[in-house]
Amino acid sequence: MMRAAVASFEFEGNSLSLRVTRRADFERSGIFESAALLEAAAGKDLALTGGIDTLRAAGMELVPVFAAKGGAGGHIEDSFFAEARSRIVEGIAAALPLQGVYIAMHGAMICAEEKDPEGAILAALRARIGPGIPIAVSLDLHAHVTHRMAAAADIIVGYETYPHVDAYRTGACAAGLLVRTMQGAIRPLTRIRKYNAIVPVLGGATLGDAPMAQVAAEARALEAAGRALSVSYFPVQPWLDMADVGITGVAVTDADAPAADAAAQAILDAMWTRRRDFELPALIPAEAVQEALRREGRTLLIDAPDSIGAGASGDAPALLAALLAHAPEVESALCIVDPGAAAKAGELGEGAEAIFEIGAWQDRRWFKPVPVTARVERLCDGLFTYRGGPVGGATGRLGPSAVLRAGGLRILVTTHAVYEHMDEHYAACGIDIGGCRLVSFKNLMNYQKLLGPGVGFIALHGPGGAPLRLQDVAWEKRQRPFWPAEDMPQPVTITRDT
Incomplete structure (x- = not known):
């Protein structure tokens, strides 16, 4: 029987917020390890649950490691982040040998010091377990996806919907690709493309014929055409004051780098061309x-x-x-x-x-x-x-x-x-x-x-x-020019993390 480790660490940060989320805040929702993780996830609509159910249905032996979900706020206290990172990385390393790892994350976590927490966790995990064990990650649609995350993970899949109604399905999708990888059916390769742009969240619904619904339809069309195993679009949490934050396209293919690059670029351009349409009227x-x-x-x-x-x-x-x-x-x-x-x-x-x-x-x-x-x-x-x-x-x-x-x-x-x-x-x-x-x-x-x-x-x-008006924020760390602070006819590509 093949063995797969499962973990979850989810939090959405906001550089403009004064809220500091500490261990006690996570404890209100629950911090779980080992068998308690499986019990806590059972019957929920969580991404973690979707991943667990899919791996279990495929006959994998589950190794539950750590789970903590903290909602949204300003930033996580550094001490708790360090604790959680250690429990995930060392817990998975201690469970070796493994044939796969699935982790549910939000993707927009920030700390006082570490500005790419998910990337730090995944990079540390990859260094500990080596290159041969596939890592699959599910993310929120508003994740800040970094190049470091993509370099460490084999599979990255994001929510399709906003309002979010597909967390379970997203976890199941990421874990499904992981199962196929563990069975030797595919060799997943993930590529990302990013523009220095942020868009309002309020106009980002995937309902009806809304602009983001059109983007979603293009992503599914790329998959249906066989151009990628999975295509995700990330309009990003816009209130992150960092130079490398931007809208992102992600594609997973079966060992086909040019196809992954092309699909990620296509879905990124689908968001960029609709950037003005995400702004909705509002009143004081x-x-x-x-x-x-x-x-x-x-x-x-x-x-x-x-x-x-x-x-x-x-x-x-x-x-x-x-x-x-x-x-x-x-x-x-x-x-x-x-x-x-x-x-x-x-x-x-x-x-x-x-x-x-x-x-x-x-x-x-x-x-x-x-x-x-x-x-x-x-x-x-x-x-x-x-x-x-x-x-x-x-x-x-x-x-x-x-x-x-x-x-x-x-x-x-x-x-x-x-x-x-x-x-x-x-x-x-x-x-x-x-x-x-x-x-x-x-x-x-x-x-x-x-x-x-x-x-x-x-x-x-x-x-x-x-x-709502992102162009009016007194940004301190963002690189200029970026949309919508500047009315740019052509996008600026983000090629590396800061």
Whole structure:
């Protein structure tokens, strides 16, 4: 029986965010080793689960090593990164002999010192296990794919969809190619092509005939034509302030370097030619609330600059202030990270009324807390289960939370910044968004699953840890020229890592 090691280490960084993710933050979602890893992944919609199930179905003996999933934030504390890297690299090396390795990663991790953590892990692993054991990696669609990663891994496969609904399938695809490699059916070769460009995330949906859906169709056409075993497109996490960050095309072929180069270039050009189409209209908070009140039905207000899934703090009170000023009696719901307000509500108890200073608890570069006279309507533990997406089946932990009622507005104040999928976090704390006319979300894409007849959305723009207007950011380390800071007719190619 052939043996394959499996591991997972996922985190999405953001150079503009003040959030620091430490070991304790990973522990809330769980850190697993050995048999506990297999138990934790079982039945989930994770990429790791897809990889495990595929390897197991092929009759491989699984060697579970290490798994930790940390969501999004600013950067990971160096000490925990060093610990995780050691556990993955040394754990896999200790399991030798092996015939293959599968690792689930996000691809946009950053640390205070190491700016290419995934590349560092893969390079260290390759140095320890040698050139003969194939390594397969699955990545998020917004991964920052580096040349170092491609040099160390034999197989790189990215999510196809945004909103992300194919994490499991992506892990299964990467592991499927690994199985074929282990069986001697293919000799995988991965090539990447990169342009010095970043594009807005908000317009990157793969739904319908959206621009990124067209890119996805081109990738599948390249595969169907036999030009590559796998073609992936990476519009990248744009809020990474590093010189080698850019949109990337990746192709895996059966030992055919020219074909891999051509397919990676073709899918990269498919993104570049549509670069202007990824920009969507957006309004400042006050304008967004006023526009929503002119519409019929329910409107989802997308607080894009404070998107938790993009790594922002989740504590910006700009939309809260706008709702209080322009729609104080309208039935509305807003979620905001503020552990101080949540703790105060817990001390006062349900039914108590007080003045709460809400928001800007961590990031005060643009905003100050907003004073709100509110009644503590409900206290909750903040636990919920994700109904889908890349963490489907996993447990979300808002920490001690409270629903504060101010006029028509219900304010859900939470202890932790937690990735929003749909409305699971609201429902867990007793808020039925079906009864609301205005609902705030701090995510950039998953809200689209809630759209339909009588439900529309308005995106917000303004200052924050995940600003929409990328050309307005005071970038310090990016190499110029790059799109969209410069209106370049021709792209600049990134040929090496910094």
